[in-house]
Amino acid sequence: MPRQVDHESRRRRIAEAVCGLADERGLEGVTLRDVADRAQVSMGAVQRCFGSKEEMLLFAVGHIGERITERVRTRLKGSPSQSAATALGYAATEIALLRRDHRAEARVWLAFVAQAAVSAPLATTLRISYAALQDLFAHLIAEAAESDPPGDGGSAPVDPQQEARALLALADGLTTHVLIGHLTAENAADVLDAHVAGLWKRLSGTAT
């Protein structure tokens, strides 16, 4: 068993290179040669790690998806004591990738999403991440709902899944609008905060 190489770490490094290029020039600007250059490996190495360009992109999108999901999860675990509402706000802000240092991730994610609209395998990979995030949010909302039940009327039958869908879509839309410069990051943060506040109010009952 001769010379062995840690394929997995190399694949991850290549994925990072893919993301860097996709951030700067869009998905169309991602070529095998440039990826190899940026990852400081030769083209041959890239070809050995991935059977084709598509396989490489698929791995990259899965990689970044995991990274985002993991960051949200970490954010939640890191501060379990605070109220569910606060946690929800943080998580939503995190998912909206509003911080400047996450702008790159957002651009890459958007590029993949657009491509997924015409590529079935890519769409499948993306759905995994979205499903994970939606579930995460839904559980968080359900938890908040039962830890702080409606005051009296018990009127609003808040559906955690539905609310999670809304929150996720809103965060995604806001991120997109910030990326193309239609909104500022503050605009988006305000909208998101207001939405979370509204959700929180509905959870804790209709009373003021």
Next chain:
Amino acid sequence: MPRQVDHESRRRRIAEAVCGLADERGLEGVTLRDVADRAQVSMGAVQRCFGSKEEMLLFAVGHIGERITERVRTRLKGSPSQSAATALGYAATEIALLRRDHRAEARVWLAFVAQAAVSAPLATTLRISYAALQDLFAHLIAEAAESDPPGDGGSAPVDPQQEARALLALADGLTTHVLIGHLTAENAADVLDAHVAGLWKRLSGTAT
């Protein structure tokens, strides 16, 4: 003044071809040759109409942007008698491009949005459409607010611009999630309806 050709209509035809291809294969799949084929003109004609590929894409995105905005405007003018809330709901549904026959437009739009994240001129063009839509929504919301003022407390200082931003972002996010198959069109419609209903309730006062 020799042979004259209706450049404008030709440009529009070419733009339609661009959209058709972008819908089927994504923006990367749009080549001058294929565009010419689909538009039933020669490559030379395309090159004469547009100085470069980028210019062609820019025109195409402006074209489809106008088409969407115009459709929403028409939808509103067509039924001016109904309540502002109902109109808002219709407009939002329209903008979310949820109907199956608008799926193509949605895919094309998404492709351009993603590209705009790394292309300044494209972003500028897109912002025009988004600004128009946001203003449209904001005016509609403001109108609804004054035609149906808060019942008593007059507490909630609903900001039309902010609400318009939220609605637009939510619609965009939902459209995206439907496109990649994370949500069904019904899911999205439900979420959108619920959001509009919530907004309406906030407009007409905090009372049940």
Next chain:
DNA sequence: CACGTTCCGATGCGCTCGCATCGGAACTGT
């Protein structure tokens, strides 16, 4: 220490791309 296996950097191939070029068709004004 040689052998066998695994790995990869360099190179080449076939293809497609956007764009430039140009000769002739199409058409109007005289």
Next chain:
DNA sequence: ACAGTTCCGATGCGAGCGCATCGGAACGTG
């Protein structure tokens, strides 16, 4: 009719792409 202008279809070019190929370097094993 004919000259002048506008238009466009065909063709060529250089560049860049993804992928296949292969000879040799690197390294565990007997």
